[in-house]
Amino acid sequence: MSSISSKEIQIERAKTTKIDQVDFNNIDFGRIFTDHMFVCDFKDGKWQTPKIMPYQPMTIDPSARVFHYGQAVFEGMKAYKDEAGKVWLFRPEENHARINKSAARLAIPEFPKDYFFNGLHTLLNLDKDWVKPGMGNSLYIRPFVIATEPAISASPASEYRFMIICSPAKAYYSGKVRVLFAEKFSRSADGGVGFAKAAGNYAAQFHPTNLAKEQGYQQVVWTDANTHEYLEEAGTMNVFFRVNDTLITAPTNDRILDGITRKSIIQLAKDNHIDVEVRRVSVKEIKDAARNGSLKEIFGAGTAAVISPISTFEHAEEVFELPNVEDSFASIFKEKLLNIQHNLSEDLHNWRQEVK
Ligand code: COI
16 A cells, blocks of 8 residues: 655645634534645555545536445544644544544545544644634544545446545534434444435435434434344434443444444443443333433533533434433443543543644
């Protein structure tokens, strides 16, 4: 596989910065982008010299395969600034490994590790003023790959574009989240692409999620496609259930995203001697637990969402309200995670990576 050093990346700096026009206290997720973007094209069987250039629109042929067959995968990562002004990534090796797993499933060529990390660090160094210090502030990083070859026959492209764009972020969901357990629609199936961060996985959720929104719910918790009896994930988040003092979450498989926040919470639970069960979770047991009072919490976990407590769920026209618990697992894990991410606590598992 080809390799590249940071020095070989072609850099065109933005002539002016947009940063002064941004109100960092009022940010809608994913609408504002930093001054630069990273671009690397794949053609003639190899990744070409990467470039960093001012963030800008780009020209793509209308016949590019991404528009017709959805050959596109992405990642979600965040950078954090500590009190000394150092910028940190959280488990970025996991994102690199996962984008390549997603890519392989969609017949997209893998992106080399040194291209990914040299590109990412160079980009973040240029745009580091956009990473604001303080709890709750972060820079959301969106690496993605699209099939750019102009050809509308239904087969994998021979040309791709890998890009990284960055967007200052605060909370993804504000307040508690209300969810509907899926009874009819499915997000993914056995042997499918549910485990991948494939763009189409998200598009396929929009219509059922819109229907849920009409009923006052922000998200659907997807159930297994075969029986709709087991709870899987919420699309933008993995889902955790606390029954009494046990934390339960579904195991990853080819239908469920192997979330980095999810696996970090499982590790933190073990570190803190909290019982954690990674096993199938049935709709019935959660409804029973809600009825008998042993269901204490449900929360979602993801890079964008961090940890989002769920206040209400509905299934088969029955609505269940979750209790307000003191010292919730959601708030304990959120604090622990954010403290590690912001370099405020010990990093037992070497999850932080400094941007240099
Ligand atoms: C993330 O958490 O990074 C995601 O990819 C979810 C996205 C839909 C915002």
